[in-house]
Amino acid sequence: MKTSNALVLILVLLSINASTEWPTHTVCKEDNLEIHYKSCDPQQDFAFSIDRCSDVATHTFNIRAAMVLRHSIKELYIKVDLIIGGKTVLSYSDTLCEPGHSQLIFCGKKKGEHLYYEGPVTLGIKEIPQGEYTVSARLTNEDHVTVACADFTVKNYLDYY
């Protein structure tokens, strides 16, 4: 009887833990390309889509992303890691918003505001790599707090032209 109690307890704890994980969303699901993402910010999930998945093969493609800001973004920094087989292969970081010189519309938005981005994303690399890998992106603000975080799982077997 005691073991069954323990089992119940473990089950309950597991289900609680599982519930803090956000569901995996599908961005693209085509023959040669699959992109899924999952929020890794324990505080919230967010919405993300790519206008035309096949455009991923080109240098620039349009995305839409929406979320509610839990922190203000007077300054905004992005860090992207390319993870293949559990190892970080490439790391890229950039400043999206800097104080005094907001180049992007959403810079300076405040906590609680709705953030919606619709527009082009230009990759720093010529083409996205083929194969199966994870792209982990994290946005942080002036207080080094995570504003948004997502793990993208990509299965890419597109041909480039």
Next chain:
Amino acid sequence: MPGLLKMPRRAALLPWTFVGLLQLVLILLQLAGCLLSPCLEVIPSKAFRCMGLNISGVPPEVPNTTQELDLSFNNLKSLSSNYFSSVPELQFLDLSRCHIHTIEDNSFVDLHELSTLILTANSLQHLGSATFYGLTSLKKLVLVETGISSLADLPVGHLHTLQELNLGHNSIASLKLPKYFSNLTSLRHLSFFSNKITYISKGDLDALREANRLNLTLVLSLNNIKYIQPGSFAKIHLGELVLRSSFENFHDMHTSLHGLAGLQVNRLIVGEFRDSLKLEEFQNGLLSGLCQVQMQEFVLTCFRNFENDTDTLFNCIGNVSSIRLVNVELEEVSEVPMFPQVKHLECKRCKFKEVPAVKLSLFKELRVLRITQSKHLNSFRQKFKNLTYLEVIDLSENRLSFTSCCSPQFSGSANLRHLNLSFNSDISLTGDFTNVKNLLYLDLQHTKLDNHGTYPVFLSLQKLIYLDISYTKTHVKSDHIFHGLNSLQVLKMAGNSFENNKLSNNFKNLSHLQTLDISNCKLVQVDQSTFNALSELKELNISNNKLLTFDPVVYEPLQALTALDFSHNQLSVLLDSALEILPASLVYLDLSHNLFECSCSYLNFMKWITEKEDLLQNKHLMVCHTPAYMKNLSLSSFYLFSCRPNPGTVACSVVILLAALVFIFLIYKYYFQLYYLLVLLSGCKHSAERGATYDAFVIHSSKDQEWVIKELVEPLEGGKPPFQLCLYYRDFLPGVPIVTNIIQEGFLSSRNVIAVISTDFLESKWCSFEFDIAQSWQLVEDKAGIIMIVLEEVNKTLLRQKLGLSRYLRRNTYLEWKDKEISKHIFWRQLTGVLLQGKEWNHEEEKLM
């Protein structure tokens, strides 16, 4: 019947299930408790964060002393009057996204101290006129994304202390400022970011006209302004006006800017955002409306597609004293108007491929010129001419690559004080600085300097105060490369290299130097005279080199030093002589990441480290390198654990010392016994070899000597047969310790021992010692018999105190001396008998008890 049989089993199961369920409920309750956990106390009893706790009011656990309260992401729904009466000292209140739709009158009436109120992302449906009553100290009101559509109903007219009113992301269509704005005289920031303003008409801004608004920033970005009626901004004085992505197309922008006529503003920011480029391209005459605007500074951001050569960018801004072009895809400088008044010109992230020196030379009034972060800018072939007033040129963070720097490029700029060419590709210095010989600051860091280091290129820069050649791939070959820099106060040259990785006389003429950075220069050795001239040096960074020693002779001339960074070297210790020469003015000393040898032989150094708490930086990174088992142990803890005598060892040594003292005392006290023990252990053989010289050794007190001579010696030695007695006063050898005499002459040489027991015997220490020996002798050697003679006058109580003796007397027979003839006779007979028996003496004796 089977059903009946099952019944008890089910009954037994039920309580268990119940218990299980109860536990589940308890767990869930606990979890719920966690979810509804109390607010985070950011500053004890002052600041609380109750973000996203799904609460519906001010939590009761928030004390009334709270000054900052974050209630964002909760479910407050509506605020009733006196809603915040429990927290009257609030200064900061964040109600972002709290699903508030109704704020009743007097909701904030208790918050007299409140200076910041954030209501972001609540769809406020109706705000009564008394909504913000009581907020007498309010400075910042954020009403972003609150669904406000009209300024007329906004009940903020009484907030006289208001400095910032943020109305971004609403649906305000008209900029018609109600009259109450003229009361908001403290207002500094008024934002209509991302609203629905389409027309600005004459009279809309009248409320701003009356008072002096030179501190006010008005933000109208991300609206869709189609038309600004001329005269709308006439006679209005503003601190800053921001119009980014405010216009849909060239036409709207062109005509609207004309509507700014009459405006007087310190800074006007016009342009777009990088991700919202509505205007296709910059066309001629776009800014022509700005001719009617009086401004100090003009900022143009995020513009692309300039029609080169024919555009008229500067046409109406030539008289502005400061122009900043940020993220403007300008490939060449536009037509420059006659007699421009621009004093400060900056192009950041522009698209120049070449430094447009010829055209920029037309800005005769230029004082400051900055062209930075332009990744296409790599050529510097054109030359600046006669910019007489130019003081500052900043060409940093481009990709410039050019030769023969730096005189030909700046002819006629005799006032140039500040030249920044840092973070470019590569530049070669010729040593010709004749046109810019008045330079005070020269920054060349992170730009490769070709072939630098062989000859004194800075010879003509006699006035230079600041020189940065860090990470320029300079390889110092000559001792003279800094010749001529007689005024230099700051020299930064980290990340370069010196011939043979050795510092020699390179700094001998830099006698005014105050800061020197030679970190990361692969240095292995420093010559003794290197710093001789640097008596004014205050800061020295020599970190990240490979120096093994801190030679006091080298550093002694640096008597004005306040900061020394010696980290990341290979020092093993600072010797006493080095510690002594450290100047008293030193307040910053970094010795971290050196290869310290942890040894208590450097006790002074270790002790010094623990004492200089304030002076030493990164103390926790000063760790042992050797010995291997001490690796990464911090020096101060090494000192505490290994070198400083710890209480344990102190206690230990005290105990040992005490023990030694006690031991010595015991030896002193029991000297005889110990000596005897020694003799016992070593002298047994002696006794066997040595024949018995005497018949008896007489133990007696010196006070009984008379009796002994008269009653023992005379009858026994003179009688028949004659006995030979051993008497201490007669037979002991002079010059030998008494104890030796007692043992050697007395016991070892005698067959028997005669003890004369008297009161004096009992009192004498020698006697009791001799008696003790006699007893043990008897036991060990089984040879000497003890003949006890008790004199009659012995005090019985005293005898009893001598435990050993009285016990001996009780267990053995003894002779008793009585001063009567008959007794004497018996005494003599008995004594002679015993002595005669000699060797075959047995225990048969007459009992007299």
